[in-house]
Amino acid sequence: MARWVECTNLTNLQIDGNKIAGRIPPELGKLSQLRVLNLHSNELTGKIPDELGNLGELLSLNLSNNHLAGDIPISLGNLTKLNYLDLSKNTLSGSIPDELANCENLLSLNLSNNNLSGVIPPELGNLFAIQILLHLSHNSLAGSIPSNLAKLTKLENLNLSHNNFSGAIPAALTSLLSITSIDLSYNELTGAVPSGRLFQQAPGNAFIGNPGLCGNVTGLSPCGTSSKKVLVGVSVSVCLSLLLAILIAVILVLWRRKKLFNKEEEIKRLKEHEKFEQIIWERLGKFTFSDIAKATNDFGEEYCIGIGGFGRVYKNVLASGQIVAVKKLNAPECSNIQAINRQSFENEIHVLTEVRHRNVIKLHGFCSMRGCIYLVYEFVERGSLAKVLYGGIGAAELDWGTRVKIVTRSPTCIIIACRLSSIGT
Numbered sequence: 001m002a003r004w005v006e007c008t009n010l011t012n013l014q015i016d017g018n019k020i021a022g023r024i025p026p027e028l029g030k031l032s033q034l035r036v037l038n039l040h041s042n043e044l045t046g047k048i049p050d051e052l053g054n055l056g057e058l059l060s061l062n063l064s065n066n067h068l069a070g071d072i073p074i075s076l077g078n079l080t081k082l083n084y085l086d087l088s089k090n091t092l093s094g095s096i097p098d099e100l101a102n103c104e105n106l107l108s109l110n111l112s113n114n115n116l117s118g119v120i121p122p123e124l125g126n127l128f129a130i131q132i133l134l135h136l137s138h139n140s141l142a143g144s145i146p147s148n149l150a151k152l153t154k155l156e157n158l159n160l161s162h163n164n165f166s167g168a169i170p171a172a173l174t175s176l177l178s179i180t181s182i183d184l185s186y187n188e189l190t191g192a193v194p195s196g197r198l199f200q201q202a203p204g205n206a207f208i209g210n211p212g213l214c215g216n217v218t219g220l221s222p223c224g225t226s227s228k229k230v231l232v233g234v235s236v237s238v239c240l241s242l243l244l245a246i247l248i249a250v251i252l253v254l255w256r257r258k259k260l261f262n263k264e265e266e267i268k269r270l271k272e273h274e275k276f277e278q279i280i281w282e283r284l285g286k287f288t289f290s291d292i293a294k295a296t297n298d299f300g301e302e303y304c305i306g307i308g309g310f311g312r313v314y315k316n317v318l319a320s321g322q323i324v325a326v327k328k329l330n331a332p333e334c335s336n337i338q339a340i341n342r343q344s345f346e347n348e349i350h351v352l353t354e355v356r357h358r359n360v361i362k363l364h365g366f367c368s369m370r371g372c373i374y375l376v377y378e379f380v381e382r383g384s385l386a387k388v389l390y391g392g393i394g395a396a397e398l399d400w401g402t403r404v405k406i407v408t409r410s411p412t413c414i415i416i417a418c419r420l421s422s423i424g425t
Helices: 002-006 026-030 050-054 074-078 098-102 122-126 147-151 171-175 223-277 289-295 331-339 342-353 385-390 393-397 400-409 411-424
Strands: 012-014 021-023 036-038 043-046 060-062 067-070 084-086 091-094 108-110 115-118 133-135 140-143 157-159 164-167 181-183 188-192 212-214 304-307 311-317 323-329 363-369 372-378
Touching: 026 050, 050 074, 074 098, 098 122, 122 147, 147 171, 289 311, 289 372
Parallel strands: 012 036, 021 043, 036 060, 043 067, 060 084, 067 091, 084 108, 091 115, 108 133, 115 140, 133 157, 140 164, 157 181, 164 188, 188 212
Antiparallel strands: 304 311, 311 323, 323 372, 363 372
16 A cells, blocks of 8 residues: 555545555555545554544545554544545544544544544534534443534434433434434433424434433333333332331341340349359358458468368458458369359358357358358367367367267257358368
């Protein structure tokens, strides 16, 4: 194709319908006398050369049905004498240049079947001479249809189908009395189709593929029916949302009630546990666990007066001067006591704290603290019972005859002693 560049007086170059491949030579822009350039239906690739904008005498430019890519050169806006521009059926991308509006003598503009995007430049409404065709279909153009297109009063064929145009059809387009064919199908247009001969006499397939359109046009639902459908759809959606909200509210209420019930049960359980762990000291409550812990320096070794299989015994001189002996049960024993029926254990302690007998060491009470049981007894100066029974001087004083008399005369004491033994061992 490059050899044609040498023909500087060439006015008509038509080599369409061949299998010419490669790029369009930029040198074609030097053919200053060229009136017609027709390269359609070849295998041309690459971009459209900016140099074609230098063909000031060009009347017809047809590059359709090739494999051209890239943007439409804004230099084509310099072709002020151009009547026919056809760039359809390529892979051109980008937006439609505003500069095309400078081609004031255009009669036909075909940019269909490309990958163009963006909006229709409102400036295209200034192509007052355009008459035969404005074809922008099968692209990715979006936005609204410019009402400025209503200035194209000579236009006969308008095709904006298969794009992404949205919004309403401009009512101003009803002034296009010269149009014989219009196609706005397969977009995202909404609202009512304007009244007027142009739209009312258009075939039904001119508006299909726009679910939001309505009107007295073949293939569309009347606007009243459409509104009712929308209203019913909205009502159903609102009702379903309301039911869902009610259901969620009921679930939340039930969940909160259950949570509150569980919390109350936990509080009740804790109170029962706290009740068991409280100290039971006589009826007058003369001292507390903290008093005992303080008096023994938190059960220090210096206050321990006895160690046995059940645990340890501490001598405790309270702030009031009262002396008591405190049995601290070992951990295994504590676990065993914790495992028995607490109410029964508590009742047993209450009974024993009420006992008044000169031969029975008084049990002041007990407490469950820090995971262990503490038994508080009256302090006996002469040591443990084992020393009295089996020791030297004590054993001599409490001979076997005396022991028998104690057993035979005080059976109740034996029972009470057994109870104390079961608690303390």
